[in-house]
Amino acid sequence: MLIDSHAHLDSPRYDEDRDALLERAWQADVRSVLSIGIGDGPDTMYRALELSREYAGRPETPRILATAGVHPHEAQLCDEAALTKLNNLLQEPEVIACGEIGLDYFYDHSPRDTQKTVFRQQMEIAAAYKKPIIIHCRPSDNSTNAWDDTLDTIETEWAPKGLGGILHCFTGEWDHARRAMDCGFLISFAGNITFPKAQPIRDVAVQVPLDRMLVETDAPFLAPVPNRGKRNEPAWVAGVAEKLAEIRNLSADEVASHTTENFHRFFSITASMAH
Template sequence: MVELFDTHVHVNVHQFDDDLEDVLTRAREAGVKWMNVVGFDRETITRAMALVDEYEFLYATIGWHPVDSVDFTDEDLAWIESLTEHPKVIAIGETGLDYHWDKSPAAVQKEAFIKQIQLHKRVGLPLVIHGREAQADIATILEQEGVGPAGGIMHCFSGDEETAKRCLDAGMHISFGGPVTFKNAQLPKDVAKMVPLDRLLIETDCPFLAPHPYRGKRNEPAHVALVAEKIAELKGVTVEEIAEITTANAKRLFGLTDEN
């Protein structure tokens, strides 16, 4: 069986309160051997930390979502930094910019984003970036601030090829989720074709953005196999090769060994 690494899951949210054990079992049966649980505020970070202590195959990314940047305090930042001492915290995020929603002004989002870029460099962990209708501004900030040696991930990337190249040049990996499988979504397919195999990652972003044929339904980690299938088709290689490559990329980026 293939071994997959879902690099971005939110099994720490309330949509999985009633059947988390079943969801994780289905994921394991589908070949998902590792999952990165992303916390993005006080509640979800706390839940992520509890889950990684309970399940050996789960790891945590912790940070503050751009939509909620208006609520982000220096105390929150210090708390997140203190949690990075936990051995299963593998990245900082998801941070970034999101211009779709009006809750947090762009200037406030940028300030929170830069603080988390600085944190990622300070603690030496990869950076996980969320971008919505803001990919060019994200690339500009990455170029201005500089990405640390630990690198990072453009999670569920939705930008164009030019912006993807800027992010790659800045030292980032590009991750694809359900939208690459959507029949009417040509842009992520074009970007996936141009991303070098050694910078490629896959994810679900569950419970959001379920891939075809589950679009519009609750997403779950088992569906990352469908993303791998589409990427393999676009790259002209086997699913087994994509599984091996993306898993190796994730483990290398997150500093995990074969024993993890």
């Protein structure tokens, strides 16, 4: 059994074949997908919740769980109305986390000071509903600046809440992973771990304890080798698990079992609830 802990199922790139896509995921032994509720910006962050409800209980379809949040790209659009929407969404039982939120210094679509402010505002709302956070972090080229700022913020603003979270699509250094785990976070690896130039990510993945690790696709982005460059989908999370198994000298089934158990434990979900 596999869990895709991060996918953008509401992407318009799936509008033509979402049913078939979820069927393929089920056939690949994916039993749950965490659908990330950032939409195309604050106005559409509710779509992940809608999908969770639309597909609930369908046979041979993974359970869809949802998040809600404002991505750092759209931080400058995060006004009072957006924060009110987030506040309302985090009250819904299907919305199990706030995210993805954080800092992106690679594209700088929103000013960095604005990103930091909105990051903190969303943490406050998440804390009010005792929901963990899903972190997006991307530094500028050849730098760890965004990782350093993100971990500093987590340690000072979030760790005292005791709610933890997930570092999604981890690309940082071992020290960043270690600091996050000290704050109750899980480390999630995506399809880029299979890319030839991703040895630094693989070096960290070898060190992360098995009970602190998740797998994800970040679909429709970052399709793993040999599908790199294609539209990614939850079924291909198996490729991430296989690469982790290879570098850790484990079976793919062991990685699947551990990462599934980690997800269930972190979110207090039983295996029966995930079907």
